[in-house]
Amino acid sequence: MRKFKLAHIIFIVAFIFVFLLLPKSVTTPSQYGNTVFVVGLGLDKGEQQNILLSAQIVAAKPNAASSESYQIVSAEGVDLLDSIENLRKQTGKVLGLSHCYVVVVGDDICNTYNLATLLDPLVRTERIGTNVILAHTENKAQELLLACEEIGGDAQNVLESLTKYNYEYILNRDASIYDFYKDYLSPSSTGMIVTINHAKQESQSNNSSSQQGESGKQEQTSTMPQNKIQNVGKGVAFYNGKKVAAVPQDILRGLGWLDNSSRYNNIKLEHINTKKLKDATVTLNQKNYDINFKASINNNTPTLYITLDIKAKIVGIESPQVVSVSDVSGYYDSVFCEALQTLITKEVDAATLFQQENKLDILNYYKIFNTQLHNEWQEYLNTLNDKREYTQNIQLFVKTTLTEAN
Amino acid sequence: MTKITTNQYILIAVFCILTSKLMTMPTVIFNYAGKDAVFSVMLNIAIELILVLLITGLIKKYNNTTFFELLKLKFKKIIAIIIASILALFLLFKGVFLIQETISFFTLSLFQSINMWLLIIPSILTILYISYKGLSAIGRSIDIYWVFVFLALIIVFVISITKVDFTANLPYFENGFLPFLTGSMHSLFYVGNSLILLLFMGKVEIKPSLFKYTSLFSCGMAFFATFNIFIFYNLFENFVPYCTFALSNLSQYNPFVTELGHIGWLSIVESTINLIFMSSIFCYCVRQYLQFSFCINKKIIAAIISGGLYFVVMYLFSFDLYKMLAFIKDYAYIYSLVLIPIIIILCIVLHSTYKKPSLTTNIYIKGKQNAKV
Numbered sequence: 001m002r003k004f005k006l007a008h009i010i011f012i013v014a015f016i017f018v019f020l021l022l023p024k025s026v027t028t029p030s031q032y033g034n035t036v037f038v039v040g041l042g043l044d045k046g047e048q049q050n051i052l053l054s055a056q057i058v059a060a061k062p063n064a065a066s067s068e069s070y071q072i073v074s075a076e077g078v079d080l081l082d083s084i085e086n087l088r089k090q091t092g093k094v095l096g097l098s099h100c101y102v103v104v105v106g107d108d109i110c111n112t113y114n115l116a117t118l119l120d121p122l123v124r125t126e127r128i129g130t131n132v133i134l135a136h137t138e139n140k141a142q143e144l145l146l147a148c149e150e151i152g153g154d155a156q157n158v159l160e161s162l163t164k165y166n167y168e169y170i171l172n173r174d175a176s177i178y179d180f181y182k183d184y185l186s187p188s189s190t191g192m193i194v195t196i197n198h199a200k201q202e203s204q205s206n207n208s209s210s211q212q213g214e215s216g217k218q219e220q221t222s223t224m225p226q227n228k229i230q231n232v233g234k235g236v237a238f239y240n241g242k243k244v245a246a247v248p249q250d251i252l253r254g255l256g257w258l259d260n261s262s263r264y265n266n267i268k269l270e271h272i273n274t275k276k277l278k279d280a281t282v283t284l285n286q287k288n289y290d291i292n293f294k295a296s297i298n299n300n301t302p303t304l305y306i307t308l309d310i311k312a313k314i315v316g317i318e319s320p321q322v323v324s325v326s327d328v329s330g331y332y333d334s335v336f337c338e339a340l341q342t343l344i345t346k347e348v349d350a351a352t353l354f355q356q357e358n359k360l361d362i363l364n365y366y367k368i369f370n371t372q373l374h375n376e377w378q379e380y381l382n383t384l385n386d387k388r389e390y391t392q393n394i395q396l397f398v399k400t401t402l403t404e405a406n
Numbered sequence: 407m408t409k410i411t412t413n414q415y416i417l418i419a420v421f422c423i424l425t426s427k428l429m430t431m432p433t434v435i436f437n438y439a440g441k442d443a444v445f446s447v448m449l450n451i452a453i454e455l456i457l458v459l460l461i462t463g464l465i466k467k468y469n470n471t472t473f474f475e476l477l478k479l480k481f482k483k484i485i486a487i488i489i490a491s492i493l494a495l496f497l498l499f500k501g502v503f504l505i506q507e508t509i510s511f512f513t514l515s516l517f518q519s520i521n522m523w524l525l526i527i528p529s530i531l532t533i534l535y536i537s538y539k540g541l542s543a544i545g546r547s548i549d550i551y552w553v554f555v556f557l558a559l560i561i562v563f564v565i566s567i568t569k570v571d572f573t574a575n576l577p578y579f580e581n582g583f584l585p586f587l588t589g590s591m592h593s594l595f596y597v598g599n600s601l602i603l604l605l606f607m608g609k610v611e612i613k614p615s616l617f618k619y620t621s622l623f624s625c626g627m628a629f630f631a632t633f634n635i636f637i638f639y640n641l642f643e644n645f646v647p648y649c650t651f652a653l654s655n656l657s658q659y660n661p662f663v664t665e666l667g668h669i670g671w672l673s674i675v676e677s678t679i680n681l682i683f684m685s686s687i688f689c690y691c692v693r694q695y696l697q698f699s700f701c702i703n704k705k706i707i708a709a710i711i712s713g714g715l716y717f718v719v720m721y722l723f724s725f726d727l728y729k730m731l732a733f734i735k736d737y738a739y740i741y742s743l744v745l746i747p748i749i750i751i752l753c754i755v756l757h758s759t760y761k762k763p764s765l766t767t768n769i770y771i772k773g774k775q776n777a778k779v
Binding site for chain 2: 009123124126127178181182185186370371374
């Protein structure tokens with residue numbers, strides 16, 4: 001008996017402690033009772049330089065086991081933490097950020113605030129996931145969240161795929177808040193986030209993000225105004241956390257050629273003349289993409305030699321000579337490669353000019369030079385009055401090879 | 407005397423390499439070493455590996471003598487107690503740090519609001535109970551749980567490797583070797599988990615393959631842990647200082663993770679193992695020390711005192727991980743800087759003074775030479 005007591009004394013003590021703590025556990029509301037679950041956050045400029053924080057929260061609803069409904073709540077504050085605190089006062093509950101996967105920033109707030117400073121509390125807390133999407137909208141972020149809600153989805157479902165994919169590119173750019181901070185903390189301090197816009201449309205569209213109703217049914221009336229949310233391939237460039245310029249579609253396309261994570265779904269080559277084709281438009285589907293950078297500094301001019309190896313399949317030819325579009329395999333010609341080289345050079349040159357004008361290094365060329373030619377690069381930087389000047393001096397030479405994919 | 411099997415010993419040795427290396431250590435090192443942090447990690451894990459191998463060699467040689475008995479035999483009792491005290495203080499603080507790290511991980515990243523005592527009290531009581539039950543309980547538990555830990559690590563490794571750019575932190579040693587050495591030095595407290603193996607001396611069933619497999623699996627785990635941290639550094643680059651818990655961030659950082667659902671549970675598995683097993687082993691070692699130095703015969707009293715000591719040290723740091731981290735980075739590493747070379751020298755001395763039993767074998771029981779065979 002004595003042995004039994006000694007052996008289990010710890011359990012007896014444990015029970016005593018549990019009973020001591022139990023009254024507090026019973027009277028304290030459960031974590032689910034005093035927490036609202038946030039699925040998306042929107043940041044806009046409020047009145048008098050305040051921050052307007054909007055949160056898409058999961059609304060409590062009876063019989064909502066299979067489908068959840070959401071609502072938007074908003075509050076203003078002098079900074080993000082103050083806005084969160086005011087939102088907590090407004091809802092009477094703690095904001096649970098563990099399910100928040102999207103943060104949308106409105107254009108007005110990007111123009112006014114340093115985004116890196118503004119979002120700092122979000123990345124320092126361990127309560128928010130590490131893979132949160134950061135998107136920009138030309139309108140109000142609150143409106144975009146409302147549009148997501150009207151479509152019937154949570155912000156994550158609607159915006160996640162849109163930030164990475166759009167009608168033309170596949171995997172446009174890494175778009176998480178962590179990627180933004182990685183760029184911000186990199187030596188070039190330059191980053192870019194994707195723009196997602198929404199608009200009301202009269203007719204029903206086939207866009208995947210705008211077709212689902214709350215219950216998953218297709219809307220029948222074609223004249224009813226509908227929300228259309230889309231990524232048309234625009235972005236916003238930041239330097240040191242501050243917005244520098246909006247990146248237009250064609251520039252983003254040019255940058256995309258030089259970014260390893262970008263993939264072009266369809267490449268259109270126009271005015272192609274070969275032995276078999278006259279003034280044809282050829283559509284290639286990119287299957288494989290390999291990019292190599294070789295850095296060099298000649299006569300105090302940093303130069304990047306870029307080799308693009310593209311494997312693509314012909315998926316369409318628009319030409320009077322082609323009778324059947326189903327069999328296009330025999331039409332491949334080396335002229336395609338030349339046309340592709342011209343197209344890429346043109347688009348890359350436009351993107352380079354844009355970067356030079358705005359002193360931007362969106363694709364982090366700094367890192368390539370620093371890795372490949374560390375000492376020479378540091379010596380070169382020491383010759384500059386302003387360290388950002390290098391962005392204006394970099395020359396790019398792109399060489400493209402095209403192989404037909406099976 | 408209760409003995410653990412060779413397999414259980416190997417698993418404990420492997421856990422010594424892994425424990426606490428994937429939580430706060432990578433960030434602490436990065437704060438000093440910057441992009442060269444991975445080399446500091448390599449150095450730290452290499453020191454841990456050397457300790458494991460040296461101690462395993464000793465265990466194989468002195469298979470009938472416990473560590474404290476061996477100290478008494480080789481040195482004077484007072485010196486033995488001093489060495490044991492230095493070691494016990496280190497193990498006590500390491501155990502406390504492990505619990506604090508795990509509790510903070512739960513309170514900071516898992517729960518929105520939780521009564522801290524609901525984690526602290528059950529944790530200390532569990533540890534106290536396991537340390538009281540002794541080696542067989544620890545060995546059997548590790549037999550079951552090692553699968554989950556390895557599975558968690560492999561999943562994290564596989565999902566992270568698809569996204570990593572291995573050139574992200576190049577070039578290394580931009581500012582010479584000083585940052586890398588500073589990083590390693592200030593994080594030396596994280597090294598030395600394997601010192602618990604000293605207290606397993608004489609309590610392991612010795613098979614001829616013990617040393618071979620311990621070295622093999624420990625090297626494998628050392629490589630695996632280093633590679634995981636290397637991936638972490640390359641994924642997060644300059645963002646590392648923002649990430650307090652490496653494994654927690656690593657397990658969530660992937661586009662398809664949000665599509666599949668959370669796999670943050672992987673870090674929970676690792677943390678729980680840290681909490682329950684490694685802290686318990688540290689507590690068990692402290693208990694052993696108390697019994698040896700203060701001649702406490704009753705296990706339960708020694709276990710309660712060691713649990714109480716855990717609580718007191720946690721209280722001194724106000725149950726705050728960041729206070730403890732500051733202490734580790736600024737002061738505790740000096741203790742490790744002294745202790746680890748002493749232990750390495752001690753192991754080498756014990757290795758060199760070992761005499762192979764030939765026809766006449768000394769049998770030592772409870773520190774006294776009992777018979778000659």
